[in-house]
Amino acid sequence: MRELHTRLKQLFPLGELTEQRPDLAFVTVPAAFLRPTLLHLRDREGFTHLVLLTAVDWLEEGQFQLTYLLTNRHAATTLGLRVMLPREDARMESIHEVWPTAATYQRELREMFGIDFPGSPRLHEEFILEGWNDIPPYRRDFDTLKYARESYNERPGRETHDPATHMKQKLYPGGA
């Protein structure tokens, strides 16, 4: 994995390699260099399988992290490319021409995180949600509990607890 990182670093301005396991590593790529890096990995390094594309919301840092996970089946290695985007007006280049299957991931990311991928097919069609008019629900600042309280009626006789506090009280009734 280190050799691959060294080779890639000669071509693209990559960040440091985070080796999670011998067969799995993550590296940060500037947004502008994502497409050439992906094409190089796919066509020259054997990383032909796009495992997934997803986002992580680092609300405190004001950033979205996009993770493109690629696998080289013959070398049994998986590389995750991280792209950091500003949370405000987040947009990223679409890769549906590189992997057609990426269109679905991008459609979900637009709906669930509000990240725009201009040019991606059927991007603005509803995917999972129907008639959603709140902020994208997988963002960290979307409060599921508040939404549920505002949208649904409480069922009489039903108690709800904060799971962590409830477990503590059950296990240590006197407080510990």
Next chain:
Amino acid sequence: MNYTPDRSQYPSKKADGTLDIDLTSGKYLKLWQGPNHPGITGNMSVELTVCGDEVVEGKTHVGYLHRGFEKLMERRTFIQCFPIVCRICVPEPDFNEYCYAAAVEDLAGVKSPERADWMRALILEMGRINSYLMYLGGQAGALGLGVVGQWTTYVRDLMLDRFEEMTGARIYHMFILPGGVRDGLPEGFDKRMEETLREIESTMKDVHDVMFRNAVFKKRTVGQGVIDPAWLDQYGITGPNARAAGVPKDVRRDHPYLVYDQLDFEPVIGHDSDIYTRSDVRRRDLLMSVDLIRQILAKMPRSGPLMAEMPSMLHWKIPRGETYVRGECSRGEYGYYLVTDGSGYPRRVNVRGPSYTHAMTLLERMIVNINISDVAALMVSLHTYPPEIER
């Protein structure tokens, strides 16, 4: 006599590549297959645009089962997440438990004991058999062979009995948790499991005769719904859908996990990549799982710890990091991408289910130009479970 359709009546494309379908022209009709339809795989629907009885466009619609698991888990401690994850998939819930547990262990630096790994492999193979049994019933049912589903449901029920005595539950087992598994095997389990496996083998012989040697089944599936091997990477195709195209893509062999490097097996492959071949690959894969269960029971240690030393679950914090753990489920590559931020809760969990690619972009491409009556057979042959798409 070969039928040559008149292509001039089919929709032309607009400048942006989408089809120019004018519903008022009377040439086209919108037809919804699902969400309540016998020919649909679970809670999803396909919006078909048909011209005569030929499909010209198909769009997959999901969202009927969205429960927001990934978001829910961000509000729960690592141990509280484990009973939730299995609910993502009904027919084969154990992969969620394994992938989640292994991802947490990977980030927390915990190693599950060897005996627990054997137990995990055993339960995963049992789940695979159940999933294939449901699939075979569905595939035959999609073409009108209802009796196959009744037979496979019967033997699946026997396997559910084995699950019940092993884990206490029939569908959602909640057996694999971070650190290991909940329990060992009950007394006399091997004998009862062997009886169940023999019953399954006997039923599979009948299924082979009634389904795979059936003239109608062959006529409607051979040469139908072919996946070009060149599509595998483009559409992220994994599992039996890829193996039926002649590519031995199997996570158990490509990235061995648990104890698969100690088991003797070769990925089952086919060559014709049509609906018939995909069904046959799954049938043979099921029989291979029967063999793997026998190997596991013969080789697994019968004593030793089942859980690793774990920190206090209430105060368990995992350092910032990210990982991805995968396994080969009955549909293909199943994986969990887990991100932690140093707190007691996951920052992000993303479930990678094989149906995410198979039922969306791949199905929408394959469904074009097939007959309405073959839509169900094609969809089932991709072995899709909608909850993996919407989580």
